[in-house]
Amino acid sequence: MKIVAFIKQFKFYLWVGLAYLFLMMLGMLSEGTDNFAVRLVNQSWQAIYIVGINYLFFEHILPQLSRKRLGRSFLLLAGQIFLSSFGLYMWRQVGIQLHVHTPLPNPPDVGDHFGSALGSFFFFGIIRNFYNYTILRQTAQQLRIEKQAAELNYLKSQTNPHFLFNTLNNIYSLARDKSDLAPESILRLSKILRFMLYETSGRYIAIEEELKIIDDYIALEKLRYDDSLRVSFHHNIEDRKQALPPLLLMPLVENAFKHGVSETRNQPFVDIHLSVNQRQLTFYVKNSTESFPGEKAVRENIGLSNLRRQLELLYTDFSLTVQPDTGVFTVTLNINLASHV
The missing domain is CATH 3.30.565.10 (Histidine kinase-like ATPase, C-terminal domain)
Structure with missing residues (x-):
């Protein structure tokens, strides 16, 4: 049962990640940037990490946040912020070392990475809430029919x-x-x-x-x-x-x-x-x-x-x-x- 639920979650975050990458691609096209193919590969490498930290936050960290356990909640949020800023920065460095990510002029700093990750949280969060609401309505309808x-x-x-x-x-x-x-x-x-x-x-x-x-x-x-x-x-x-x-x-x-x-x-x-x-x-x-x-x-x-x-x-x-x-x-x-x- 847990494996089935994990597969459903994996498919959901994969599709949302592809949608996120598609929006990034549209943004690059609208800006008319050079080296589009290189930037697309770089964004794809970044999107893999973005999907991972969003899955970690919404499926594991967010359910554990509680007012009754403020200390633990603070540590969890601090860890998420670290992963969303320094973690994404280090992921870029790993990509450079593996020759998957190509360095370009004016590379983003840690703050830029955090802003990008924060924007992805809103994107994933909105789609996730809409998806869960749709599933809830379908489940309620099925229960009513049964x-x-x-x-x-x-x-x-x-x-x-x-x-x-x-x-x-x-x-x-x-x-x-x-x-x-x-x-x-x-x-x-x-x-x-x-x-x-x-x-x-x-x-x-x-x-x-x-x-x-x-x-x-x-x-x-x-x-x-x-x-x-x-x-x-x-x-x-x-x-x-x-x-x-x-x-x-x-x-x-x-x-x-x-x-x-x-x-x-x-x-x-x-x-x-x-x-x-x-x-x-x-x-x-x-x-x-x-x-x-x-x-x-x-x-x-x-x-x-x-x-x-x-x-x-x-x-x-x-x-x-x-x-x-x-x-x-x-x-x-x-x-x-x-x-x-």
Whole structure:
């Protein structure tokens, strides 16, 4: 891990050093100095040292400066000043001895070297702060995405067992009544479970797949009731291959049966309409109910509250409205599918 961090730091200071050398080169060109090639080699030799002392200062000395340890901080700063002045001067002398640095008329003195090093500290410091800020923002963004993905997976893990629990309750009712429809209901449940296991692991499915699972669920629910139950499911979809998060619409269908039809004594019904045109989805579910306005506040069960939170994580443009009325309960969901996060 430390080696990876060091490699990243090395690359960063190398690129900043090259940028620093490029600015020095532009300065020489603007001055129109003679012996440009020789001066460029000299500046390259100096840039190697400049990169080294900036790395030492920002990565090792600066983090150790503290008001609580003034003596040590003073010694560290004094050492840095020495390296930035006499050290850079000696580096130039080493280059001359190695025939890498060519002496030119009017050579810079120790003070000039310190001024050059001080300017590099500002240059490296500004770029380093901007770089760290960018990395921090990217890290925060990545953490936010990972947190939302984890929360979304958790909500799905709650919704699927909730869906299965309700379906098993339906089959239990048929089995308790020793209905001949129990085997068929188990077969339909098997089909639904296969869909949940193999089709809902991805982020999206085609809308036509969502239609199939809704049809299967409605057929499974209708096995519990006699001909008095009226169910209608209409859809008008521009492109049945459009992507949709799996089982996103199912909680509203479940609610219509579990909290509406199952509690209705006379003429139970469920009306469902789905339309998707120009990336605008409208899902309308209306069902009978025995509750009346003013009796009690609308209760958001697990399925509905989870759906609302999933919508907040998945889309920026949506609305979910619940409208209770005398003997009727209506839910309308509108989603701009193009506003997916």
